[in-house]
Amino acid sequence: MTKDAPTGSLSTVRSATGGGTEGDTEGDTRPERLVTGGVPGGVAGGVLGEVADEAAGRPARPAFRLLVAAWLRRRFWRTVLFLTGGLTVKGKLPKGGCVVVANHSSHADTAVLLAALGVARAPRVAAAADYWFRNRVRRLVCSVLAAAFPVRRHGGGYSDLQDIAGPMLRAGHAVVVFPEGTRGAGRVGTFRRGAVELAVSNGVPVVPVALSGTAELLPKRGRLRPHAVRVRIGRPLADPDAGTARTAVLELLAECRPRDSRVRRRIARLAMSWTGLGLVAAWSFTEALSWPLLPELALAVLCVAAPRAGLRLTVSAAVASVAGGLVALALYSGTSVELPQPLTTTRMHTTAQNEIRSEGARAVRHQPASGIPYKVYAAEAGRAGVPAGEWVLRSTAARGERIVGVGLVLTLIGVLTQRWRRFFPQYLIFVGVAFVALFTLVIGSWR
Numbered sequence: 001m002t003k004d005a006p007t008g009s010l011s012t013v014r015s016a017t018g019g020g021t022e023g024d025t026e027g028d029t030r031p032e033r034l035v036t037g038g039v040p041g042g043v044a045g046g047v048l049g050e051v052a053d054e055a056a057g058r059p060a061r062p063a064f065r066l067l068v069a070a071w072l073r074r075r076f077w078r079t080v081l082f083l084t085g086g087l088t089v090k091g092k093l094p095k096g097g098c099v100v101v102a103n104h105s106s107h108a109d110t111a112v113l114l115a116a117l118g119v120a121r122a123p124r125v126a127a128a129a130d131y132w133f134r135n136r137v138r139r140l141v142c143s144v145l146a147a148a149f150p151v152r153r154h155g156g157g158y159s160d161l162q163d164i165a166g167p168m169l170r171a172g173h174a175v176v177v178f179p180e181g182t183r184g185a186g187r188v189g190t191f192r193r194g195a196v197e198l199a200v201s202n203g204v205p206v207v208p209v210a211l212s213g214t215a216e217l218l219p220k221r222g223r224l225r226p227h228a229v230r231v232r233i234g235r236p237l238a239d240p241d242a243g244t245a246r247t248a249v250l251e252l253l254a255e256c257r258p259r260d261s262r263v264r265r266r267i268a269r270l271a272m273s274w275t276g277l278g279l280v281a282a283w284s285f286t287e288a289l290s291w292p293l294l295p296e297l298a299l300a301v302l303c304v305a306a307p308r309a310g311l312r313l314t315v316s317a318a319v320a321s322v323a324g325g326l327v328a329l330a331l332y333s334g335t336s337v338e339l340p341q342p343l344t345t346t347r348m349h350t351t352a353q354n355e356i357r358s359e360g361a362r363a364v365r366h367q368p369a370s371g372i373p374y375k376v377y378a379a380e381a382g383r384a385g386v387p388a389g390e391w392v393l394r395s396t397a398a399r400g401e402r403i404v405g406v407g408l409v410l411t412l413i414g415v416l417t418q419r420w421r422r423f424f425p426q427y428l429i430f431v432g433v434a435f436v437a438l439f440t441l442v443i444g445s446w447r
């Protein structure tokens with residue numbers, strides 16, 4: 001995972017065959033200096049403590065303390081990925097050391113691989129010495145969170161791989177290399193040969209791995225956004241070379257394309273558009289006057305379909321609902337206006353009227369838990385002459401807070417369920433049935 005020259009990406013180092021280089025490096029970046037500089041215990045220190053079982057006829061395995069470190073990294077990155085859309089992994093690494101070759105499209109690739117690859121192989125990742133090991137802080141962060149070891153990008157990179165990664169492979173580690181040499185721009189680039197030669201020269205297999213969704217999770221020159229990630233770990237290549245490794249990764253990549261629902265995609269496009277935002281605002285505004293269906297129902301559909309739009313849809317719904325309540329307050333204040341309010345009962349109006357008479361605008365705080373529609377409280381507050389300023393303040397604290405809370409929960413559900421988007425039509429059926437059942441129960445309790 002070396003840094004791209006223009007962008008700072010983590011990707012592979014030089015993979016040429018003859019030990020040649022691509023230009024000169026800055027400063028003294030000899031492997032013996034890089035291995036020990038600044039990282040507690042040194043990068044090579046972990047290799048010296050490995051447990052090798054070749055004499056007993058068993059594959060080598062990393063030292064126990066390195067397995068614990070790998071487990072902690074895996075837990076950390078899996079937690080992060082769970083909160084950003086989820087991770088699905090298929091396949092596993094072989095026993096013993098191996099070289100992992102994967103497509104590269106995002107800074108997130110390293111984190112995803114550390115979360116996906118087995119702890120038993122304690123994965124290690126090659127990192128650009130001139131960037132990621134430039135100072136003590138970067139060395140520490142890169143070594144601890146990314147399990148990285150330094151390799152020069154210019155002048156001796158392949159020698160570094162052999163000198164540092166070779167002992168790791170023989171000790172049972174999985175060494176990750178991105179053979180494209182940089183993050184791809186929407187396609188898998190040409191694979192260089194260094195990763196394959198590293199594996200062949202150390203007698204370990206080459207394992208192709210495909211990553212899908214990382215470019216959407218953390219785009220090149222973009223920022224982190226929720227998206228599900230899928231990883232497919234292939235079988236070791238029988239007769240590895242750069243071409244067959246690339247072909248194997250492409251085949252795995254075709255297998256791990258996410259399955260989605262056409263219905264969800266169409267609703268997501270609506271949710272991301274200005275039309276969707278206007279629809280939610282209009283729904284919430286009219287619900288505070290007459291419309292019988294809660295704005296939370298619209299949010300349950302749109303926020304789950306497109307969690308990226310969840311926050312703005314939620315804020316729009318809350319603001320429009322309070323604005324609708326203010327309009328209702330004005331319409332019912334000293335006028336004979338009677339807007340239709342279907343699916344409400346006389347008992348709802350009586351209860352809201354009594355609460356407002358005794359508590360004023362503060363009575364609206366009972367609305368979220370009572371099951372009485374917000375429009376009923378707004379109408380009775382208008383008839384009782386509640387001041388508009390106080391009404392807006394109390395409504396924002398009660399009605400607005402509830403909509404925001406529900407909307408954020410629904411957005412989180414949308415993020416966490418991205419792996420199961422193909423079941424979105426079934427989710428819509430469930431939401432519809434649950435809403436009808438709950439609505440019937442609430443209305444029945446107020447008759």
